Amino acid sequence: MPAVTIRDVARRAGVGIGTVSRVLNSSPSVSRETRQRVLAAIEELDFTPHPIARRLSLGKTLSIAVIVPFFTRPVFVERLRGIEHALAQSEYDLVLYNVETTERRDICFREIPRRERADGLLIISLSPQDEDVKRFLQADVPTVVIDGRHPEIHRLVIDDVEGGRLATEHLIELGHRKIAFISDFLENRFGFVSSLDRFEGYYQALELADIPFHPEYLKQGKHSQMAAHRLALELLSLPDPPTAIFAASDTQAIGVLGAAREMGLEVPEDLSVVGYDDIEAAEYLHLTTMNQPSFALGTKSVQLLMAV
Amino acid sequence: MPAVTIRDVARRAGVGIGTVSRVLNSSPSVSRETRQRVLAAIEELDFTPHPIARRLSLGKTLSIAVIVPFFTRPVFVERLRGIEHALAQSEYDLVLYNVETTERRDICFREIPRRERADGLLIISLSPQDEDVKRFLQADVPTVVIDGRHPEIHRLVIDDVEGGRLATEHLIELGHRKIAFISDFLENRFGFVSSLDRFEGYYQALELADIPFHPEYLKQGKHSQMAAHRLALELLSLPDPPTAIFAASDTQAIGVLGAAREMGLEVPEDLSVVGYDDIEAAEYLHLTTMNQPSFALGTKSVQLLMAV
DNA sequence: CCGCGCTGTGGAACCGGTTCCATAGCATTT
């Protein structure tokens, strides 16, 4: 079955190739009658335009590259889902790149932002460095960063400071004054900033309520249930243990719940736990959690990218 | 900054375009000296070959389309992660399509399997119909289905019957004889078969142990924690309630745990619960679960696709 | 009747690679 091209259609319809192309792109300057003939020929030959050829002559790739770190994490998946949903309604393909090491991230940041590679670039939760951004701008590929920071890049920011503050204030309103914060490493090789911001909010809330910040109530570790579990055990074994724990993500909050159970503590009677990210499991775990509109953030990022 | 092409490189190096192309594709028939000159010119001009042009003249798209349903579900994400990992090391792009409605599925099955669209197609957990498969074969696009069924398609199957049997036998060995099965709809519009197979395994295990199958111990509902929660409440309110529940996925198993807690039952003392899929949360929930090598399945599917 | 403008159309040139054919240069064989 040899490929049917625009020239075959033109011959069949008895018109020129330009006319076929005009019909395909619904140009107004084709007479009604000619258009009918061409459409009939397309139908008869079961013709589909060749996307690659189209891209080459348009000088566009018609694809959007999406760089997402660790898409095992529910928030990232949910944002990606939003992005996919928005792109499905456009003529753009979604080309996916997952990043789980800094090496891979650097390769992605170096090689993907090229005009001939993608018409647009969406980056989730990674903060490009100055030299990366310089390359992005030089390559002239529209770029939007979700939940990352760099002054010279279009970005959708999440007010994690506010979120951290609200979560902490919630605990304070419940009467707690000994509130601990468990998070993944605030300084990390991937430049994730959400936990840092949530910590900032936590700190502000304490300050506003005149509660002194206890450094031993801040615990950092790998982003996993297991690590958070261990950190929570440490906290709960302190001479003066906290009565509430704010975890920087639900994944970590689940680890805290495990630790509480291991220590024989009831949640929320003996220990209040607040998580962050709104994973589905939260409601079954007596877990208060901060809701993030991740899906909407994904669709919004696509709109922003298209407007750039 | 005008795009640098192979012709610019040829002029700079004082060679023909064919030679540049040969250097780019590391053809052996270029003299050492000429190769050096060309490489120097490439370096000086910061030349990168234009992928789209390459694809057009190669007649390949250099991309693999991946169709995945509901990639909120952890198993699907994990398989996708395996696929991404394998493709990252190849020259192929991963173009992602998420399916959450049957309409979207049908559109994907109709439009994506075209030679000019993708060099290969990976389908996760969806079973194409005969007419779809006919189109796949006619379009001559290598296709691999993970965890779906159709005799004429290359596929990676998971022995969910065996898995269901093992899970149920585990419960039987613990001494249970009143074992219920909670799952999403066994007959569904998406053609998901894993739960059906697990049910088949459950049934076989009962039969082998001479335990009669009680239809009221089979509960079907939407795939969500909430739905499973309700179904579990129904089960536990039966005049003769089960002492063990096998849930077709961990997501549903979490719902069962919630229901047990609501009824004041301790797990596993008062009720045994077995899940399926190996989500990370399992270990914190006193949940026994059947492990699935999802990531490996993803990488394997890519290998299989490449070998087709 | 001429010139002008407008509409609809044909097709060459172009996008930037790869591939194949022709050929030059040189060594080897007869």
Added chain:
DNA sequence: AAATGCTATGGAACCGGTTCCACAGCGCGG
């Protein structure tokens, strides 16, 4: 010395679209 073969190379043709320029045909105003 002629024939043969091998290696390295140049560049036209090609992949299948889009776009732009040229032009035909027609109506209209002067």
